[in-house]
Amino acid sequence: xxxxxxxxxxxxxxxxxxxxLASRFHQNLSGTGHTAIGPRIPAETLERFWxxxxxxxxxxxxxxxxxxxxxxxxxxxxxxxxxxxxxxxxRRLKPWxxxxxxxxxxxxxxxVRDSGITHALLNIPDYNSLLGHPVVGGSWEGFVxxxxxxxxxxxxxxxxxxxxWR
Numbered sequence: 001x002x003x004x005x006x007x008x009x010x011x012x013x014x015x016x017x018x019x020x021l022a023s024r025f026h027q028n029l030s031g032t033g034h035t036a037i038g039p040r041i042p043a044e045t046l047e048r049f050w051x052x053x054x055x056x057x058x059x060x061x062x063x064x065x066x067x068x069x070x071x072x073x074x075x076x077x078x079x080x081x082x083x084x085x086x087x088x089x090x091r092r093l094k095p096w097x098x099x100x101x102x103x104x105x106x107x108x109x110x111x112v113r114d115s116g117i118t119h120a121l122l123n124i125p126d127y128n129s130l131l132g133h134p135v136v137g138g139s140w141e142g143f144v145x146x147x148x149x150x151x152x153x154x155x156x157x158x159x160x161x162x163x164x165w166r
Contacts, residue, residue: 041080045070049080053090054112054121058138060162061092061107081110089113091145096159109160111142118142 041049052066063077070077084090093109112118118139124130130139149158 041083046080050084050089050112051121053084053110054118055135056138057111057118057135058109058141061110089117091142093145093158093160096161111138111145113142113146115139115143115146
């Protein structure tokens, strides 16, 4: 199970012996190939954005923090995230809002959908290194969510539930 979790669908390209393959992937993704469904994003910005998402795997989205670090607006972060979600590279998990507590959490949790890409973006070389990395919990959550959603009926909408007192 650990090997399956560590190396997923797209990981062959990211972990290949060909230098710069991941960088070329980002350039192709940010180039003209997706302009029909979204704006052009510079390759370097896309790579930084995706790496930041990997570092925040399974965390509640803080668009202002990401925007400040990328030197763009919060609206632009939303557009980037919409594009990555539309391309099925990122999963945006909405909060369950039926709770009537005083403090409702309204921001989604963000997951890079392929755990192998998450590990490659974070330069995690092997399974044992993953177990000692701070992203291990979020990576496992994302892996479980993707596997559950792969067998769920097509119209199932996943949510997360978090209480303010944890």
